[in-house]
Amino acid sequence: MLKYLKYIFLIFTLSTAQERDSVKIYFKDEVSPKVADVVQIDSLQYISCDELAEVLNGLYSYNSILKKGNIWLGNTRFQFTANSEFFTFFDTTKNSFTFAHTPFAIIFIDSLLFIEIETAVQQISKSTTIKIQLNPFIQIIAEKKSPPKEVEDKKKLDVAKKRLSEMQKLEAEKLKWMLDVIVIDPGHGGHDPGSIGVNGTLEKDVALGISAKLGRLIKQKLPEVEVLYTRTSDKFVELYKRGKFANEAKGKLFISIHCNSHEQKPSSPKGFEIYLLRPGKIAAAIRVAEKENEVVQLEENFSSRYQRITEDNFILLTLAQSGHLKQSEKFAEILEKEMSKKLETDSRGVKQAGFYVLVGASMPNVLVETGYLSNTGEEEVLSSQDGQQTIAKSIFEAIRLYKVMHENTMRGEI
Numbered sequence: 001m002l003k004y005l006k007y008i009f010l011i012f013t014l015s016t017a018q019e020r021d022s023v024k025i026y027f028k029d030e031v032s033p034k035v036a037d038v039v040q041i042d043s044l045q046y047i048s049c050d051e052l053a054e055v056l057n058g059l060y061s062y063n064s065i066l067k068k069g070n071i072w073l074g075n076t077r078f079q080f081t082a083n084s085e086f087f088t089f090f091d092t093t094k095n096s097f098t099f100a101h102t103p104f105a106i107i108f109i110d111s112l113l114f115i116e117i118e119t120a121v122q123q124i125s126k127s128t129t130i131k132i133q134l135n136p137f138i139q140i141i142a143e144k145k146s147p148p149k150e151v152e153d154k155k156k157l158d159v160a161k162k163r164l165s166e167m168q169k170l171e172a173e174k175l176k177w178m179l180d181v182i183v184i185d186p187g188h189g190g191h192d193p194g195s196i197g198v199n200g201t202l203e204k205d206v207a208l209g210i211s212a213k214l215g216r217l218i219k220q221k222l223p224e225v226e227v228l229y230t231r232t233s234d235k236f237v238e239l240y241k242r243g244k245f246a247n248e249a250k251g252k253l254f255i256s257i258h259c260n261s262h263e264q265k266p267s268s269p270k271g272f273e274i275y276l277l278r279p280g281k282i283a284a285a286i287r288v289a290e291k292e293n294e295v296v297q298l299e300e301n302f303s304s305r306y307q308r309i310t311e312d313n314f315i316l317l318t319l320a321q322s323g324h325l326k327q328s329e330k331f332a333e334i335l336e337k338e339m340s341k342k343l344e345t346d347s348r349g350v351k352q353a354g355f356y357v358l359v360g361a362s363m364p365n366v367l368v369e370t371g372y373l374s375n376t377g378e379e380e381v382l383s384s385q386d387g388q389q390t391i392a393k394s395i396f397e398a399i400r401l402y403k404v405m406h407e408n409t410m411r412g413e414i
């Protein structure tokens with residue numbers, strides 16, 4: 001893709017004759033220009049970012065929650081945010097970022113992002129291998145162009161175009177598999193405290209603490225990944241809304257963070273366990289899921305919204321994520337290994353049960369019970385900043401490994 005794009009030379013020509021202006025883009029060796037609409041705001045011309053991606057033969061992705069757009073040009077990701085004057089260029093081969101600032105912010109109209117044309121031309125020319133020129137003399141450029149007479153040339157061009165479109169499809173497939181958005185779900189919140197420890201530690205606080213630390217680590221060490229949280233404060237969020245949010249944000253991994261508790265307090269059971277969404281078969285695992293699912297009773301109309309997850313209706317209820325089970329399993333396996341390595345507590349293994357919070361998330365997902373609040377020693381670890389940081393680090397390391405493995409596998413398979 002990059003090799004091909006290197007030799008593309010574009011000329012933008014502005015025509016201001018009509019009400020809604022158009023931009024013509026001439027590719028080197030091509031006769032007919034591609035045309036994109038522009039809008040005029042304060043005597044500046046803006047092009048919609050998805051159209052810009054299209055005319056540059058790039059790929060476009062848009063995150064409606066963050067209002068962020070990405071244009072993928074070969075190995076470069078050009079990222080911009082609604083109402084922001086800052087842009088980033090991420091080079092996926094070097095894993096490096098460049099930041100840019102311009103006086104014209106990205107404009108947001110009807111779910112579309114628009115970029116000022118001169119800004120786009122300057123930034124893309126400066127930070128990618130594509131060279132673009134803005135040419136105000138539309139007529140002259142248009143007249144100078146002459147159609148290729150050789151049939152052979154036309155054939156070559158058709159072959160090249162076909163190849164480019166195939167490559168674009170391939171890139172689009174890869175893009176779908178890139179682990180670029182992670183949704184962290186701190187369990188409970190607001191009037192739902194979750195489990196309560198021997199000394200009064202609340203599960204909702206521990207979950208939020210670990211989640212924030214985990215998110216910070218991802219942002220620091222994997223800056224190309226977006227981190228989103230289902231809650232960032234002590235508020236109640238219905239279980240079904242958590243998965244819905246993750247889907248709308250086009251999350252590629254969903255991690256729900258919780259703490260366990262034994263009925264007897266204090267008591268000796270301790271350790272972490274990782275849950276996959278499957279019909280529960282072991283009584284203890286079913287009990288954990290029932291306890292976590294209990295919270296739906298605090299929601300209005302809960303009985304019409306949630307159905308009991310059984311072996312019989314499991315496939316139907318979890319249809320949206322049937323394609324992600326293998327990845328969820330792989331992530332759970334890596335996570336179990338990393339937590340075992342880094343935490344000074346027992347691994348209770350990877351288990352399965354029917355958690356409502358995982359049902360709605362159409363992406364690889366796991367629920368982590370990070371430890372037992374009913375065990376005095378473990379409660380101390382879970383409530384401490386250091387303890388939470390260690391847990392966050394172990395989850396982060398699993399994400400890092402999973403990301404490399406997942407993206408490499410997908411690259412190989414596609």
Ligand SMILES: [Zn+2]
Pocket residue numbers: 187188194195203257258259292
């Ligand atoms: Zn919980």
